[in-house]
Amino acid sequence: xxxxxxxxxxxxxxxxxxxxxxxxxxPLDARLEVAAGELHALIGPSxxxxxxxxxxxxxxxxxxxxxxxxxxxxxFDAARGCDLSPQRRRVGLVFQHYALFPHLSAADxxxxxxxxxxxxxxxxxxxxxxxxxxxxxxxxxxPATLSGGERQRVAVARALARNPALLLLxxxxxxxxxxTRRHLRQELAALRRRLSIxxxxxxxxxxxxxxxxxxxxVLERGRTLQTGTPAAxxxxxxxxxxxxxxxxxxxxxGETLGVSETPPxxxxxxxxxxxxxxxxxxxxxxxxxxxxxxxxxxxxHAGPGPDGAGPKGAINVIAGRIGEVAVLPGxxxxxxxxxxxxxxxxxxxxxxxxxxxxxxxxxxxxxxFAPEAVHVMPLIGxxxxxxx
Amino acid sequence: MVFCSLANGPAETxxxxxxxxxxxxxxxxxxxxxxxxxxxxGRALAARDFAGKGVVQALLALPLVLPPSVLGYYLLVAFGAxxxxxxxxxxxxxxxxxxxxxxxVLASLIVNLPxxxxxxxxxxxxxxxxxxxxxxxxxxSRWAGFxxxxxxxxxxxxxxxxxxxxxxxxxxxxxxxxxxxGIPGETRTVAIAIYDRAQALDGGGAGRMSLLLLAFALAxxxxxxxxxxxxxxxxx
Numbered sequence: 137x138x139x140x141x142x143x144x145x146x147x148x149x150x151x152x153x154x155x156x157x158x159x160x161x162x163p164l165d166a167r168l169e170v171a172a173g174e175l176h177a178l179i180g181p182s183x184x185x186x187x188x189x190x191x192x193x194x195x196x197x198x199x200x201x202x203x204x205x206x207x208x209x210x211x212f213d214a215a216r217g218c219d220l221s222p223q224r225r226r227v228g229l230v231f232q233h234y235a236l237f238p239h240l241s242a243a244d245x246x247x248x249x250x251x252x253x254x255x256x257x258x259x260x261x262x263x264x265x266x267x268x269x270x271x272x273x274x275x276x277x278x279p280a281t282l283s284g285g286e287r288q289r290v291a292v293a294r295a296l297a298r299n300p301a302l303l304l305l306x307x308x309x310x311x312x313x314x315x316t317r318r319h320l321r322q323e324l325a326a327l328r329r330r331l332s333i334x335x336x337x338x339x340x341x342x343x344x345x346x347x348x349x350x351x352x353x354v355l356e357r358g359r360t361l362q363t364g365t366p367a368a369x370x371x372x373x374x375x376x377x378x379x380x381x382x383x384x385x386x387x388x389x390g391e392t393l394g395v396s397e398t399p400p401x402x403x404x405x406x407x408x409x410x411x412x413x414x415x416x417x418x419x420x421x422x423x424x425x426x427x428x429x430x431x432x433x434x435x436x437h438a439g440p441g442p443d444g445a446g447p448k449g450a451i452n453v454i455a456g457r458i459g460e461v462a463v464l465p466g467x468x469x470x471x472x473x474x475x476x477x478x479x480x481x482x483x484x485x486x487x488x489x490x491x492x493x494x495x496x497x498x499x500x501x502x503x504x505f506a507p508e509a510v511h512v513m514p515l516i517g518x519x520x521x522x523x524x
Numbered sequence: 525m526v527f528c529s530l531a532n533g534p535a536e537t538x539x540x541x542x543x544x545x546x547x548x549x550x551x552x553x554x555x556x557x558x559x560x561x562x563x564x565x566g567r568a569l570a571a572r573d574f575a576g577k578g579v580v581q582a583l584l585a586l587p588l589v590l591p592p593s594v595l596g597y598y599l600l601v602a603f604g605a606x607x608x609x610x611x612x613x614x615x616x617x618x619x620x621x622x623x624x625x626x627x628x629v630l631a632s633l634i635v636n637l638p639x640x641x642x643x644x645x646x647x648x649x650x651x652x653x654x655x656x657x658x659x660x661x662x663x664x665s666r667w668a669g670f671x672x673x674x675x676x677x678x679x680x681x682x683x684x685x686x687x688x689x690x691x692x693x694x695x696x697x698x699x700x701x702x703x704x705x706g707i708p709g710e711t712r713t714v715a716i717a718i719y720d721r722a723q724a725l726d727g728g729g730a731g732r733m734s735l736l737l738l739a740f741a742l743a744x745x746x747x748x749x750x751x752x753x754x755x756x757x758x759x760x
Contacts, residue, residue, distance in 0.1 A: 196657050222660040229661045235654035239676050248672070249662035298663055 150207060152302055152334040154193060158200035162188050164358040170334035170351075172207075177349035177366070178338045180381055185358035186338045187232075190304050193336065194229045195222035206334070207301035225302075228295030232307045234287045236279040242266060242290045243275040249297035265293040269323075285316040292327070303335045309344060321348060342382055346370065354378045376426035376515050385482045387428045389515060394421040401507050407475055412451050413510035426513045433509035434483035436470065436495065437502045453504045454481075458495045463487060468494055472503055539732050542709055543717035550625070550700075550713060551693035554632040555686050558640035562685050566644030567674070571656065588638045592698025599631045599703050623705045628713075631703040632693050639688040643748070647681020648674065680751035687751075691744030695737055 150172040158164050166189050170176040178186050191197035193204060195211065198219060204212035206227075211220045236245050246262035253261055266275050269289040279287055288308055295303060308324075309317045325348060328335055339345050345352050346366040353363040354373075361381070362374040373379040379387050390406035395416045402419065404411040404427055411427065419425055440455040459480060460471035468488070472481040481503060488494055495501055568574075569581060587595060603621040604610045613621040621627040651674055659669030675682075697715040704711030706720065714733055721730040 194657075194661055196661070222657070223663050223665060227661060229658070231654045231658060233652075233654065235652065235658035237655065237658070237673050237677075248659070248664060251663045251668075294658075294662060 152193070152204075152206045152336070154202065154204040154212075156189065156192050156199045156202035156204070158202075162358060164188065164192075164199050164202075166355065166358060166360045167363075168193075168336070168353055168360065169363070170336060172334055173332045174350045175328050175335045175337060175348055177345035177352035178336055178355055179340060179342065179345050179352055180355035181340060183357075184355045184381075186340075186355055187306055188358070189355065190229070190306050190336065190338050193302065194227050194304055195220060195225045209301075226298060226300050227302045227304060228298055228300035229304045230288070230291045230295045230306060230308050233311060234279075234291035236287055236290055236294070238279055241276050241278060242271060242282065242286075242293075245279070245290055246293045246297050249294045252298065262293075262297065265297055266290070269293050283316075284312050285320055288312065288320060289323075292324075296331075301333055303331065303333055305335065305337045307338055307340070309339075309341070324348060342366075342370070354381050356381055371430055372511050373428075373513060375513050379426060379428060379513060384428055385431055386434075387426060388479060389424065389426050392417075392419045392421055392423045392425055392512075402512060404510075404512070407478060409454060409475070411510060412507040413512050414507040417512050419512070419514075424515045426515050428511050428513070429481075429505045429509050430511075431481075431483040433505045434472075434481060435504050436472070436483070436485065437504060438495075438499075440500050440502055451504070451507060452510070453502055455500075455502045458497050458499045458501055461494055461497055463494070470495065472501065474503075539729065539736065540712075540714065540717040540721075543712050543714045544733070544736070546625075546709070546712065547694050547714040550628055550632055551690045553629050554636055554693045555640075555689045557629070558633055558636055558689055559682065559686055562640035562644045563675075563678075563682060565641050566646075566681070566685075567648045567670075567678075569641070569645045570648035570651075571653075584641050585638050587635050592635070592696070593702060595635060596631070596699040596702025599634065599699065603627050603630070603703060622703060623707060623711060625710055628700060628704045628711050631699050632696065635696060635699050636689045636692060639692050640685045643681045643684040643688060644678065645681075647678035647684070650681075651677050684748045684751045687744040687747045691741050694740055 151174070152168065152170040154166070154168045156164050156166045162185060164185060166185070168176070168178070168189070178189065180186050188197055192199050192202075192212075198212075199214070201214045202212065203210065203214070206225075209220075210218055211225050212218060237248060240248065243259065243262045243266060246265050247258040250258040250261055263272065263275050266272060269292060271286060271289055271293070274282060274286060274290075279290065282290065288311075292308075305324075309320060312320065321344065328348075337345070337349060349366055351363060352366050352369060354361045354369060356377055362369055362378045369378065370382050370384070373382060373384060376387070376389075388406060390404040390411065393403040393405050393410065395402055396412070399414070400416040401412045401414060402417040404413060404425065406427070413427065437453075454474045456472055456474040456477070458470065459473040459477075462469045462471075464487075466487060468485045470483055470485055472483070473479075474481065483503070485491065485494060565584070569577065600622060601607065602609055603613075605614065605620055605622070610621050613619075613626075617626070621630070655673060655677070656669060659673045660666070664672065694713075695715055696713070697719065700711070700713050701716055701719075704713070704716075706712045706716040712720070714737060718730050718733045718737070721733070
């Protein structure tokens with residue numbers, strides 16, 4: 137996973153800064169800041185406004201309010217009536233289905249975006265760009281005769297041809313088979329190291345975002361909910377809605393009971409148990425909250441808990457039984473049904489032979505996790521969250 | 525039977541080439557004037573959403589379902605010497621609009637609207653909106669995007685519109701008879717000449733001219749079929 141770049145001085149001038157808002161017809165309330173050279177993933181379920189936001193950045197969609205500045209230029213400022221056309225924005229856009237011109241060869245597709253060069257120079261430059269992407273032999277081919285991966289690379293070459301100040305990628309891997317996708321992801325990771333412009337990648341694939349992006353922004357119903365490194369968002373989401381969008385495992389709802397003094401811990405009532413979260417969190421007693429515990433932080437113990445053969449002195453001990461044991465390559469995945477079976481925890485175990493023997497489904501057991509591993513989030517807007 | 529007496533009729537005359545050439549001129553003029561309009565209207569209907577779009581599409585399709593005699597009657601009334609249009613025409617050009625070649629062209633333009641607009645609209649509608657947007661994002665102006673990307677992609681539809689308009693005008697009968705009256709050398713098209721020959725029991729002349737129009741129509745439809753296949757391929 138790539139490290140997040142420090143917010144560099146001058147980001148506002150060289151990078152992208154956008155704020156877009158409107159009540160309808162497509163609701164938007166989005167803020168986006170992407171530094172030059174940063175690959176920023178925009179993630180959210182379908183219908184969350186990712187593509188609309190991307191189209192607005194490209195000048196293909198005009199929101200009611202907001203501003204977009206990139207590379208020191210103002211592209212859009214609704215209050216001042218400024219709205220540069222897509223032609224004047226110097227933006228490269230790779231469409232989800234690539235939108236190659238079907239009647240033009242790969243080279244002519246790229247040359248079409250080289251309008252800033254003299255006519256005689258375009259052919260050679262188009263071929264040079266195609267060669268950089270490993271398509272030197274396919275320059276004369278029509279898009280219909282290219283494979284999905286080759287079309288994607290032609291689309292990337294066309295997007296880069298304008299020497300853009302901003303590169304936008306709309307689900308560029310969605311239409312590809314798994315093998316080509318893996319290969320082209322590596323190519324994109326290599327390509328981006330050569331680019332010193334902000335790159336925005338729209339995806340609904342978390343794994344893709346985590347593998348490629350420096351930072352990501354979570355979008356739901358047109359609202360940007362949280363921006364941060366993929367690791368930060370996936371382990372410490374700012375809200376229940378973010379946790380839902382990133383499909384967090386072991387996500388539960390509870391109610392705060394209060395704060396204990398030594399050590400300062402927040403007490404949560406959950407299915408008749410008291411869960412302890414480290415720190416005096418700023419939720420008044422009686423607040424409906426969501427809480428989560430990372431799968432890797434969960435320990436498994438034989439027996440029902442402290443009264444039986446469970447871990448003595450441990451806190452956050454939950455009794456129940458094993459629901460499901462799935463053995464995957466290199467790892468086993470346990471589903472643990474708590475108490476009355478109303479809630480399920482998922483966590484990994486070493487595969488057979490690499491650790492203690494795996495439990496059997498139906499076995500009585502207990503799990504435990506440290507208060508430091510518990511992450512508590514506000515539950516606001518729970519009823520409005522999207523159906524995934 | 526009428527057909528038998530026609531086929532065996534004694535009065536054998538050659539093809540009425542004056543009428544045939546008049547039909548060619550009418551078809552050519554109609555197609556040349558309608559095509560630019562068809563491109564503008566077809567592109568607008570395919571690529572834009574506007575209030576009353578459905579009404580416009582229905583009105584453009586009306587000549588397809590309206591009996592030619594009904595359309596011809598209304599055009600006759602609209603073009604007549606008593607109508608505002610007829611008066612203006614008389615004042616400007618010194619002759620009546622009805623029963624003139626100009627009147628025939630004007631009527632033919634209206635009759636052929638669906639044949640010109642619909643194939644072009646389908647041609648433009650087959651272009652995915654992202655293709656148009658990709659042209660703009662690539663830096664092509666709206667005009668350059670239209671000329672270099674959209675027009676070549678919609679070209680099969682435009683050629684189909686030309687072939688259909690041309691062939692349909694060659695064979696148009698009802699409206700031409702109502703508005704033109706069948707004056708030799710001025711408004712008697714080949715379709716009317718066939719009717720006149722058949723009325724005069726000249727089976728040979730009617731047959732030869734009918735065969736000519738049949739060949740024309742088949743060639744036009746063959747062209748449309750071929751081009752329609754190309755639209756499908758590009759779409760996919």
